[in-house]
Amino acid sequence: MRxxxxxxxxxxxxxxxxxxxxxxxxxxxxxxxxxxxxxxxRELQKKVLRDALLILTEPARPGQVVEREYPEYES
Amino acid sequence: MSSLSxxxxxxxxxxxxLAKARVVLVTAAGVHRRDQEPFNIADxxxxxxxxxxxxxxxxxxxxxTHHHYDHSDADRDINCVFPLELLRELQAxxxxxxxxREHVGYMGYTMQLKKMYDEIAPQMAxxxxxxxxxxVVVLTGG
Numbered sequence: 611m612r613x614x615x616x617x618x619x620x621x622x623x624x625x626x627x628x629x630x631x632x633x634x635x636x637x638x639x640x641x642x643x644x645x646x647x648x649x650x651x652r653e654l655q656k657k658v659l660r661d662a663l664l665i666l667t668e669p670a671r672p673g674q675v676v677e678r679e680y681p682e683y684e685s
Numbered sequence: 686m687s688s689l690s691x692x693x694x695x696x697x698x699x700x701x702x703l704a705k706a707r708v709v710l711v712t713a714a715g716v717h718r719r720d721q722e723p724f725n726i727a728d729x730x731x732x733x734x735x736x737x738x739x740x741x742x743x744x745x746x747x748x749x750t751h752h753h754y755d756h757s758d759a760d761r762d763i764n765c766v767f768p769l770e771l772l773r774e775l776q777a778x779x780x781x782x783x784x785x786r787e788h789v790g791y792m793g794y795t796m797q798l799k800k801m802y803d804e805i806a807p808q809m810a811x812x813x814x815x816x817x818x819x820x821v822v823v824l825t826g827g
Contacts, residue, residue, distance in 0.1 A: 618826075626826075643757070643766065646771075660775065666699045
């Protein structure tokens with residue numbers, strides 16, 4: 611079958627790295643269950659989703675998990 | 686899938702603009718519609734089935750069944766793990782081309798790794814490809 615461009619949002623970057631994802635993003639410090647952010651953090655959730663989609667347009671780094679910081683997660 | 690070397694990274698280039706792409710969400714976070722059969726968390730080996738979530742589902746239609754992560758936040762706000770509602774906003778803004786009519790949720794805990802790798806994951810990928818007609822997939826865990 612053909613491949614499908616895929617971006618992973620992971621909160622377990624070490625485990626994800628072992629699976630060699632084509633594209634992956636780790637929002638730094640986000641806990642399991644909060645892949646996009648905490649409940650109600652709508653603008654942050656949308657930003658994380660947008661950033662994950664944008665990774666699909668960035669130079670390829672297959673197998674790497676890109677770390678991104680979102681200070682508003684803890685605020 | 687099983688013919689790939691374990692050292693390969695399965696990478697497919699994106700050959701269209703995001704603004705023209707049909708996006709599918711796939712989640713291992715145990716998301717399903719409330720009117721669908723929940724994932725069987727009594728199965729110690731892990732339920733390997735998946736559920737199809739319609740692209741116009743509202744958050745109140747959805748729930749999480751999963752016994753291997755604390756999903757209390759997702760129970761309050763499913764956007765934490767399955768941002769379908771937000772994806773629709775990105776479509777309305779023109780950031781993405783289209784939200785697919787169907788998306789996929791499964792329960793990512795399994796002890797049946799070989800079956801997941803050799804059978805179930807390819808089945809899901811086939812569904813995402815042929816039925817969801819994905820140009821792009823965003824994958825979330827919990």
